[in-house]
Every structure is written in structure tokens, then in C-alpha cells.
Amino acid sequence: MAEKGTGLVKNNRIVTQQITLVVTGFLFVFFILGVAVKVVLSNQEENYTKLDYLVNQSNAKSLSMTKLSDSIRDRMLLVFDIINTDDAFEIDDLNMELSSKATDFIKAREELISLDLTQGQIEELVDQRKILKQAQIALGEIVNNAINETGVNGHELIKKARTVNAGVLERLNTMRNVQVELAESNLSAANLSYNETRSQMFMLGSMALICSLLVLYFVIRQIRSQGHKLTEVMGQLEESNKTLENRVEKRTKELLHTRAENMRMGAELDVSREIQKVILPTEDELSKIDGLEIAAFMEPADEIGGDYYEVLKHEDGALIGIGDVTGHGLESGIVMLMTQSIIRAQSNLKHKDLPDMLQVANKTIHDNVARMNCEKNLSLMLLDYQKPGTVYDVQGEMTISGQHESVIVIRNNGELEEIDTDELGFPVGLIENADDFYHQQKIKLEAGDTVVLYTDGITEAANADHKLYGIERLRDVVSENYRKSPEEIKDLVIDNVKKHIGEQKVYDDLTLVIMKQK
Amino acid sequence: MKIIENENYKITYNEEDAVVSFEGTLRLGGMGEYAPIVEYLEQAINDSDKLTLILKKLEFLNSSGIAMLSKFVISARNKEGFELSVIGSNETPWQGKSLNNLKRLMPSLTLNLE
Numbered sequence: 001m002a003e004k005g006t007g008l009v010k011n012n013r014i015v016t017q018q019i020t021l022v023v024t025g026f027l028f029v030f031f032i033l034g035v036a037v038k039v040v041l042s043n044q045e046e047n048y049t050k051l052d053y054l055v056n057q058s059n060a061k062s063l064s065m066t067k068l069s070d071s072i073r074d075r076m077l078l079v080f081d082i083i084n085t086d087d088a089f090e091i092d093d094l095n096m097e098l099s100s101k102a103t104d105f106i107k108a109r110e111e112l113i114s115l116d117l118t119q120g121q122i123e124e125l126v127d128q129r130k131i132l133k134q135a136q137i138a139l140g141e142i143v144n145n146a147i148n149e150t151g152v153n154g155h156e157l158i159k160k161a162r163t164v165n166a167g168v169l170e171r172l173n174t175m176r177n178v179q180v181e182l183a184e185s186n187l188s189a190a191n192l193s194y195n196e197t198r199s200q201m202f203m204l205g206s207m208a209l210i211c212s213l214l215v216l217y218f219v220i221r222q223i224r225s226q227g228h229k230l231t232e233v234m235g236q237l238e239e240s241n242k243t244l245e246n247r248v249e250k251r252t253k254e255l256l257h258t259r260a261e262n263m264r265m266g267a268e269l270d271v272s273r274e275i276q277k278v279i280l281p282t283e284d285e286l287s288k289i290d291g292l293e294i295a296a297f298m299e300p301a302d303e304i305g306g307d308y309y310e311v312l313k314h315e316d317g318a319l320i321g322i323g324d325v326t327g328h329g330l331e332s333g334i335v336m337l338m339t340q341s342i343i344r345a346q347s348n349l350k351h352k353d354l355p356d357m358l359q360v361a362n363k364t365i366h367d368n369v370a371r372m373n374c375e376k377n378l379s380l381m382l383l384d385y386q387k388p389g390t391v392y393d394v395q396g397e398m399t400i401s402g403q404h405e406s407v408i409v410i411r412n413n414g415e416l417e418e419i420d421t422d423e424l425g426f427p428v429g430l431i432e433n434a435d436d437f438y439h440q441q442k443i444k445l446e447a448g449d450t451v452v453l454y455t456d457g458i459t460e461a462a463n464a465d466h467k468l469y470g471i472e473r474l475r476d477v478v479s480e481n482y483r484k485s486p487e488e489i490k491d492l493v494i495d496n497v498k499k500h501i502g503e504q505k506v507y508d509d510l511t512l513v514i515m516k517q518k
Numbered sequence: 519m520k521i522i523e524n525e526n527y528k529i530t531y532n533e534e535d536a537v538v539s540f541e542g543t544l545r546l547g548g549m550g551e552y553a554p555i556v557e558y559l560e561q562a563i564n565d566s567d568k569l570t571l572i573l574k575k576l577e578f579l580n581s582s583g584i585a586m587l588s589k590f591v592i593s594a595r596n597k598e599g600f601e602l603s604v605i606g607s608n609e610t611p612w613q614g615k616s617l618n619n620l621k622r623l624m625p626s627l628t629l630n631l632e
Contacts, residue, residue: 326580326581326584327580327581373548373549373550374548374582375548375549375581375582375585375586376581377581377584377585403615403619422615422618422619423622426619426622427584427588427619430584430585430588430619431588431589431592431623437622460611468611
């Protein structure tokens, strides 16, 4: 869940980042476009102002120049009129008009000078002034002659003045031409500036377009990768949901199963423990065996192991059995119960042969476990006790058959004998026919001789360090206490085993049978 | 080389040398679960006229396993001239008695308890 939470926070952060990116991108594009518009507008305004000024200047110059030319021409015409008239009054009038034209000229010239002139134009005007002075003098002479009616050299002077004036007019023309050229160059400059502005605008526009495209590209890419991630996350989420569902379902099933299993196991344990205890020989039975003093101990493990022991009184003594079914649990308990029945049934036969009994037990158990499909088998040892006066006069006799743990015999002088039973039998129920493997061995029991039977629950009882109790400890305890009663020996051994196990769980049934020849 | 294994045990069948090695602990439930191992062993009997079982490192074998081994030894005994060797360990509690019982089932079996 924590992972998914982080994923969502991360996703929100990505969305915020994207919005910021888009907004920033478009703000940037607008900014560029704004700058472009501003630059273009200010450029255009500047151009227009410049062009306006230039046009105004040009017009004013043209006007002044025209005025200059006109006043010169008018003056020439007036001089002609003065020469060609004899009327003194008319000459005065014309002379006055000539003066006013001179004033016009001076005014026009001043106007021209006040305009924004190029260096060439200024020089031109300075030059004109010298020439005009000459023309002025010539014209002045003509006018004076006319007034004084001398008429001397009038035509010559006019010719001279005309030449000078023609020069001035030509200069003025040149100036006008220069002005036209200037205007043209200004126009082309304005055009150039317009083109420049246009290219600037184009460039800024392109930049804005590229920026827009870049912003779009990044946003699309981000959205796409986010889409992939989202699909992935959704997939994972779905997967983990499915897994979770499966897990919950599985766990529920497991829990239900475990609960059912626990109940079943609990019930099974109760039943099998009951089976094991209910079928054990009673204290009363044990005390009634002639010739033998018997003490027995049996404690099933938490999960019972299928230990078996039996003491069946018969008229000559007793049939004793001890065994250990493989494995644990109800099935082991059932096999143990079957074994008890098979042995008890055969104990009622008149003729008792231990190997024969074991062969029957083997075949019966084998066939039954095959039916149960559980492959249980057991170590099983039978001992037939003949009390004194049956085989021997004063001694008892013990016939031993079947494969089990060794039999410990402590003679009444404390001497310890150990009888290995491996060659006396075979695991019961393991193979169908084990007839050849069952043999028997007989021992004579003097008064005070002790026989110890046990299951591997005793010798393999483990402590916290996994150290087994072992056959040596068992031997030691029984050897040290051989003079004591079977009951006392049994208690001492069990105490010693329990001390060894300590707080450890008891994994296997503990079975111990101590018999002493009276 | 054929291998059957899980986290608890490993069984290796070396066909060339006719050796089957067992390691770990075998607690399979019933003969049914031992069937693949039985198949191995049966195949070993058919492939060759001799076989060595190395059980030294098999720390535990449950009763079904012992039953399986016993039945295998009986079928090996029934094949004339078949040489079966078993290498075990005296250190492992279950082996002493059980492996001796195998030898009793098939007296020609060579048993080495190391």
C-alpha cells in the first residue's frame, strides 16, 4: 500500500510539473511574440517618422528652391521690363517690385538654410551667394542706367546677368536633383529598414513557432511516457490486486484448513492417546504374574509414537511384548492396536511358538498396512516367561524373539548382559514374507536377575543440545540400582531421562519395562 | 546424470558408474510419493548388472522410505547375478539396523558402514 501511495504522490507531482511546463512554455511564446510585435511596431513608427520628416524636408526644400528660381526669373523679367520702358513712373513701380522680389528671394533662401541641409547643399548655397552678388551688381547697374536713362551697355549687362542667373538656376537645379537623389536613397534606406524589420519579425515568429513546437513535443512526450507508466502501474495494481485476492483466498482457505486440521489433529491425538492407554495392562494384571516382579512405564509423546508393550499372564508364566511402530499419529496408534490384538489372539493358542507368532503378525500387519496405504511397520519383540518349576526347578526361563532394541539383563551379582535382537527378527509388516528371519533365544533367570526392556524413545530422548540420552546412561542407572525393586529402578531411570530432556519437548513415546525374577 | 531434488533432499543417478547417491532427509508421504525414486532404482536394475547406493549423507529416511528400499533390495535379489553395494554411515542412527536388515534380505549385498 505504501508503494502505491508513493506512486500517486509521484503522479500528482508529474501532473503539476506538466501544467507548469505548458504554462511556462506558452508564457514564453507570448513573451517572444510580444517582443516581436513591440520591436516591429517601434521600428515601423521610427521609419514612418523618419520618412515623414524626410518627405517634409524634401518638399520644403523643393518649395524654397522653386521660390528661389521663380524670384530670380521674375527679377530677370522685371529687369527686361525696366529696360524696355521709357515711362519713369513705371520704372519706379517695376524697381519696387524688383526689390520686393529680392526680399522674396532672401526669404526663400533663409527658409532653405533653416532646413536640414546636407554639407554639399550648404556649400552650393554659399557659392550661389557669390554668383548672385555679381548678378545683383549687374542687375543694379542695369536698373540704375534705366533710371538715369543712359541706356549704355544695357543689353550687354542683361546678357551678363542672364548668364550669371542661368548659372544660379543651374545650381538650383543641381541642388534639386541632389535632393531627389537624397530622397530616393532615403526611400531605399526606409525600404531596407522595412525589409530588416520584416526579417526580424520572421525570425522572431519562427522562434516563437519553434518554441511552441518544442513545448508541444515535450508535453506530448511527457504525457505519452506518463501514459505508459500509468498503464504499467495499472497493470501492476491489477496484478497485485489479483495476487492479493488470491492470497486472501488462499490464506482464508489455509486458515479454515488449519483450523479444521487442528481440530482434526486434536481429536485424533485424543483418540490415539486414549487407544494407547486404554489397552495397556493394568497394575493389577502386572502384580498377578507368578515368579516375576514387574514395573512398567509408558508415556505417549505429544504426538503419539505407537509404542507397544504387553504383559499377558498364562498358566506357566507370562507372554511379554514390546514394540515400536514407525512414525507418529493415529495410524501408528491403529497399527499398535492391531499388533496388540494379533498377539493377544495368538496368546490363547495352546502351542505357542514365538517365531510363528511373529510370522503371523508380520503377514497380518503387512497386508493391513497395504490396505491402509501407509507403509507402517514396527519393531516387535516377544518374550515368553516360564516361571520356576516349569522349565527349570528354581529358575525362570525367558525366550526372546523378534527384532527390537537390545535386552539388558543385570544378573543378581550386578553383572550386565546385553542381548542384541537384530538377528532374532525383522521389522514386522515391512515385507510380505519374512518367515526366515524370526529366531529365538533363551535365557535362564536366577532370583534377583533383572531384565530391562525399553523403546528408542528412552535411548534417543534428546536434550536442548540434541544430545541423546543413549544406551550407556541407561545401562549405568540400572547397573547402579540393580538391587532395588523394579518400581524403584523404573522411577530412577525415568527421572534420569526426564532430567536429561529438561525443558525440551518429548518427541517420542517413552516405554520402559523392568522385570525381576523373584 | 539424472537428479531429483528439492530443499530437503537430493538424489543423483550416475548411469555411467551405476551409482545412486542420496543426501538430506527423505520424509515423503507413502509409496506413491516414492514412486519416482523407485522408477530410478528399477531403471538402474535394468540398465546394468550392478549398482551402488550411497546413503552416507542421508540423515533421515522415514518408514515409507525404508519400505521402499527393502522392496527394491528384494527385486534386486530376484535378478540373478545382480551386484548391489550399499555405503552407509554408523554415525546416522537409522542406518545401522535398517541397512543390516537390507543385507539380511539380500545376503550377497555388500554393505559398508563407514
